[in-house]
Amino acid sequence: MLERKSRVRIQSKLTTVSSRPVGPGKTHPFTALDHAMAIHSLHVVFYYKANIFEDFDLDPSRVSLSDALSLYPPVTGRISRNGDGNWEVNCNDAGVRIVRASVGITLDEWLRSADGIEEMDLTVWDDMPEDPINWSPFRIQVNEFQGGGIAIGLSCTHMHADPTCATLLYKSWIDTHRTKAVAHLPVYSTYTTRRRSDSNNKTGSVTYYAAKSAARATTPSEKMATATLKFSHAVIKRCLMEITENCANATPFDLLAALFWTRVVRLKAARNHYSNSLSICTDGRRVLREDGKPLPLGYYGNALHFSLLTLEKLDGYDLGHVVGEIHGHVKSIDEEEIRSSIDWLESRAGVGKKYGPPFRMYGPELTCVSMEHMVGPFRPNGPESGPLMYEAGFGEEAEPIHVSYHVRNVEGEGLIMVMPSPEGGLARAVTVTLPEKELAELCEDQAILGLEPTMLLSGSLRC
Known part of the structure; x- marks a missing residue:
C-alpha cells in the first residue's frame, strides 16, 4: 500500500x-x-x-x-x-x-x-x-x-x-x-465529583456503563472513512412538519439521528451485521444542577452522558415513529440518570481511591452525538443566539464557514455527529464515520439524497 x-x-x-x-x-x-x-x-x-x-x-x-x-x-x-x-x-x-x-x-x-x-x-x-x-x-x-x-x-x-x-x-x-x-x-x-449517600445503581445508565467497561477492544476489520453532509434550514423544517403527528416537538437531532440510524441499519443488515441499538451521547450541562441552578455552560471538563436506545423491530417502523422514540429517550435523561452513572464511575475507585481504568465510551454500538445544546439560547436572561462555535469569528468579515469535530479511538459500528450549521436556524451538519464501503453506499442512499445535502470533506466518495 x-x-x-x-x-x-x-x-x-x-x-x-x-x-x-x-x-x-x-x-x-x-x-x-x-x-x-x-x-x-x-x-x-x-x-x-x-x-x-x-x-x-x-x-x-x-x-x-x-x-x-x-x-x-x-x-x-x-x-x-x-x-x-x-x-x-x-x-x-x-x-x-x-x-x-x-x-x-x-x-x-x-x-x-x-x-x-x-x-x-x-x-x-x-x-x-x-x-x-x-x-x-x-x-x-x-x-x-x-x-x-x-x-x-x-x-x-x-x-x-x-x-x-x-x-x-x-x-x-x-x-x-x-x-x-x-x-x-x-x-x-x-x-x-460529589459522592452522594443515596447512590442509585439500578438505572439503565449504570447497566450500560458497566457493560462498556467490560467490553473487550476489537480491531476494526474494515477501513473507516468520514464525510460531512450539510442540511438546510428549509429542508429540516419541511421534514419536521411532515412528522408532526408522530412527534410534534421533535428536534433536528431527533430527525437526523433517526434518518441516519435507519439507513445505516439497512446497509449493515444487507451484510448480516448490525445491531438494533443506538448509543446516544448528550451533554449534561442543562440537566445537572448545582445549588438549584443548571450547571454553567462554562463548566470545565466532561459533562457528557451516554445512553442506549434499543428498538426490537427497527426495520418495521416508519421514520416518524423512530424520531418519536429518539425524542422520548433523550427527554427521559434526567439528573438522576446522569448522576447514577457518575456515582457508578466513582464507585470503581479502589481502597486507595484510585479510579478504575478508562474504557471506550464511543461504541461499540453505532454512536450518535447531539450538539443541540450549542444552539442558542443557553444564556440566563440573554437573547437568542446562533450556534456558539460559529460565533468564534475574528470580526464581522471573518466568521467561521465550517467547524469540524473528531474523536480518536472510536470503536465499533460507527459514529454520527449532528452539529449546528453556519446557516443557523434548523440547519445542521452531520459528520458520519463508517466502514469505507458502507459510507460510499450511504452517500448514494436516496432517502438521504432526497434532502439535498451539501457534501464536504468526503474525499473520493461520490454523491
Whole structure:
C-alpha cells in the first residue's frame, strides 16, 4: 500500500504561555468521568475564508491567546499522578504547543477533495506518554491555505475537555482578541465529583456503563472513512412538519439521528451485521444542577452522558415513529440518570481511591452525538443566539464557514455527529464515520439524497 502524502506542511513550532503567572502549588484534579474518557482525544477545526493572521509569531492574536489562557490554568499545565494515583494537572504554566503549517491548495479545493482522515493533518497531536511531565495536553495548529484561507485546529485529551469545553476555550480566545467580555467564563466546579449517600445503581445508565467497561477492544476489520453532509434550514423544517403527528416537538437531532440510524441499519443488515441499538451521547450541562441552578455552560471538563436506545423491530417502523422514540429517550435523561452513572464511575475507585481504568465510551454500538445544546439560547436572561462555535469569528468579515469535530479511538459500528450549521436556524451538519464501503453506499442512499445535502470533506466518495 502506498503511503499517503500529506498536503499539509509544518513550517514552525512555538510555545505560548498565559499572560499572568499561575500561583505556586495550584492543581486541577480530574473527575471519575474525566478518567473514563482518557482513551479518547478530541480535535476541532475552525475554517475561515480569509487569512486572519499576517504573522502569527508577532500578531496581536498570539497576545490575546496568552490573555485568554490566563483564565485556563489547567490548559497550560502538565499532567501528573496525585497521592491517590489519579491523574491531575500541575498548573505550572508550561504552555500550549503552537504549530504553523501551510496547505498546498486553496480552502475551497480542500473542502471538496480532502476527507476526514486527511483533515486530521490540520491538527497536531501525539498520544500521552507514560510519563507526561513535559507533554502538552493541548495543541493548536494554524494552517494557511493558498489564496488566503485559514484553518485553526485545536486538539486535546478528552480527559481534559468535551466538545463544549473545547469550543468555549477557543471562543474565549476570540472574545479576548476582539476585546469583548468572555461570554462563558470557565467554571471549575466539584459538582460532578460529589459522592452522594443515596447512590442509585439500578438505572439503565449504570447497566450500560458497566457493560462498556467490560467490553473487550476489537480491531476494526474494515477501513473507516468520514464525510460531512450539510442540511438546510428549509429542508429540516419541511421534514419536521411532515412528522408532526408522530412527534410534534421533535428536534433536528431527533430527525437526523433517526434518518441516519435507519439507513445505516439497512446497509449493515444487507451484510448480516448490525445491531438494533443506538448509543446516544448528550451533554449534561442543562440537566445537572448545582445549588438549584443548571450547571454553567462554562463548566470545565466532561459533562457528557451516554445512553442506549434499543428498538426490537427497527426495520418495521416508519421514520416518524423512530424520531418519536429518539425524542422520548433523550427527554427521559434526567439528573438522576446522569448522576447514577457518575456515582457508578466513582464507585470503581479502589481502597486507595484510585479510579478504575478508562474504557471506550464511543461504541461499540453505532454512536450518535447531539450538539443541540450549542444552539442558542443557553444564556440566563440573554437573547437568542446562533450556534456558539460559529460565533468564534475574528470580526464581522471573518466568521467561521465550517467547524469540524473528531474523536480518536472510536470503536465499533460507527459514529454520527449532528452539529449546528453556519446557516443557523434548523440547519445542521452531520459528520458520519463508517466502514469505507458502507459510507460510499450511504452517500448514494436516496432517502438521504432526497434532502439535498451539501457534501464536504468526503474525499473520493461520490454523491
